[in-house]
Amino acid sequence: MTQMKNIVAKFAVEGTVTDIKPLGPGFINDTLIVKTEEGPKYILQRKNHIVFPDVPGMMNNIMMVTEHIKAKVAAEGGDPMREVLTIVKRKPESISAQEADLAYNDLYYKDEEGNFWAMCTFIEGSVTYEKADTPALAYKGGQGIGKFQAQLSDFTTPLSETIKGFHNIRWRFQQWEEALKRDAAGRVKDLAEEISWIESRKEEMLGFWSLVENGTIPTRVTHNDTKISNILFDAEGEVLCVIDLDTCMSSTSLNDFGDAIRSYTNTGAEDDRDLSKVSMSLEMFKAYTEGYLSERKDTLCKSELEWLAFSARYITFEQVLRFLMDYIDGDTYYKTNAPDHNLVRTHAQYKLLQSMEEQYDVMVGIVTNF
Numbered sequence: 200m201t202q203m204k205n206i207v208a209k210f211a212v213e214g215t216v217t218d219i220k221p222l223g224p225g226f227i228n229d230t231l232i233v234k235t236e237e238g239p240k241y242i243l244q245r246k247n248h249i250v251f252p253d254v255p256g257m258m259n260n261i262m263m264v265t266e267h268i269k270a271k272v273a274a275e276g277g278d279p280m281r282e283v284l285t286i287v288k289r290k291p292e293s294i295s296a297q298e299a300d301l302a303y304n305d306l307y308y309k310d311e312e313g314n315f316w317a318m319c320t321f322i323e324g325s326v327t328y329e330k331a332d333t334p335a336l337a338y339k340g341g342q343g344i345g346k347f348q349a350q351l352s353d354f355t356t357p358l359s360e361t362i363k364g365f366h367n368i369r370w371r372f373q374q375w376e377e378a379l380k381r382d383a384a385g386r387v388k389d390l391a392e393e394i395s396w397i398e399s400r401k402e403e404m405l406g407f408w409s410l411v412e413n414g415t416i417p418t419r420v421t422h423n424d425t426k427i428s429n430i431l432f433d434a435e436g437e438v439l440c441v442i443d444l445d446t447c448m449s450s451t452s453l454n455d456f457g458d459a460i461r462s463y464t465n466t467g468a469e470d471d472r473d474l475s476k477v478s479m480s481l482e483m484f485k486a487y488t489e490g491y492l493s494e495r496k497d498t499l500c501k502s503e504l505e506w507l508a509f510s511a512r513y514i515t516f517e518q519v520l521r522f523l524m525d526y527i528d529g530d531t532y533y534k535t536n537a538p539d540h541n542l543v544r545t546h547a548q549y550k551l552l553q554s555m556e557e558q559y560d561v562m563v564g565i566v567t568n569f
């Protein structure tokens with residue numbers, strides 16, 4: 200507690216700190232809630248610098264993105280302290296001579312052990328959901344991400360790439376070729392069928408990505424983790440803001456739509472052993488898409504609309520590839536709970552991909568008819 204208090208003391212927190220406690224599950228960062236005698240609460244996070252090798256660049260991304268949204272919210276008469284995250288900066292006097300040369304040194308504190316700490320305000324009365332169970336909630340989730348993207352549709356400053364080539368399938372195929380060649384776990388010989396799922400779609404996936412590379416599909420701010428638990432709602436169930444901005448990067452906004460569809464619409468689990476449970480729910484697709492487009496119809500360009508439905512196949516395909524590649528590598532990236540866990544995930548995501556491919560014409564129709 201004393202150690203934590205000393206860390207918090209480096210930041211421009213108002214009030215006297217009374218309590219610091221862990222918050223939420225969090226697989227990547229450690230998140231704590233900081234309470235003060237006077238009332239305001241804060242979030243303190245230890246940022247995972249193994250997953251995010253450039254924490255200063257990442258914090259600067261978050262600062263730029265939140266400042267841009269704040270200006271928009273204020274101009275529209277909203278509440279910039281509730282409708283976007285607020286980073287708490289360092290107290291200028293706490294920045295030591297040794298820290299003077301560190302990039303963006305007012306946005307984080309690096310302790311003696313090399314851990315990075317950052318703070319933001321806690322939004323009082325906010326509510327989160329672990330899963331989108333109903334089309335009504337999926338619609339709201341779509342609105343949340345749509346609004347976030349619309350607020351950033353005129354943000355053109357390139358962001359630091361916090362995870363290299365995250366949704367770049369050309370880069371993923373490069374990693375894929377290397378993984379096949381290495382065959383680190385000796386599993387390739389048993390995977391002829393699964394490997395053919397990847398190889399048979401290579402051209403169409405690279406074809407899509409080349410439209411991003413040649414600028415036909417514009418590069419914007421992408422969130423890259425668009426699950427419903429990353430949206431804060433108010434007590435009335437209205438969207439307040441999008442959180443967990445660590446993976447914000449510059450790429451195609453279609454990534455965020457595609458990944459949301461991958462997670463919201465699955466009737467089974469991401470790692471379901473019972474493939475009969477796995478499919479894409481068109482009802483959930485329709486609800487999310489309508490919520491999303493209600494916020495974005497004026498700011499998306501023609502090519503984005505044209506490829507919107509396809510992006511769900513793209514991201515789901517990429518996930519099949521990433522799970523299979525990790526299985527081939529001997530399970531080094533994703534946490535697993537069984538020796539075949541990554542293979543089970545591969546099969547379940549492939550089933551979801553097939554379900555999307557089968558219903559693709561209807562998906563396109565829903566987008567077109569909006």
Ligand code: GN1
Binds near residue numbers: 424
């Ligand atoms: C990881 O840990 P989580 O659920 O936020 C992964 C995503 C995958 C997801 C699959 C940084 O996200 O890209 O889609 O697992 N995040 C990273 O469950 O690799």
Ligand code: MG
Binds near residue numbers: 227
């Ligand atoms: Mg995440």
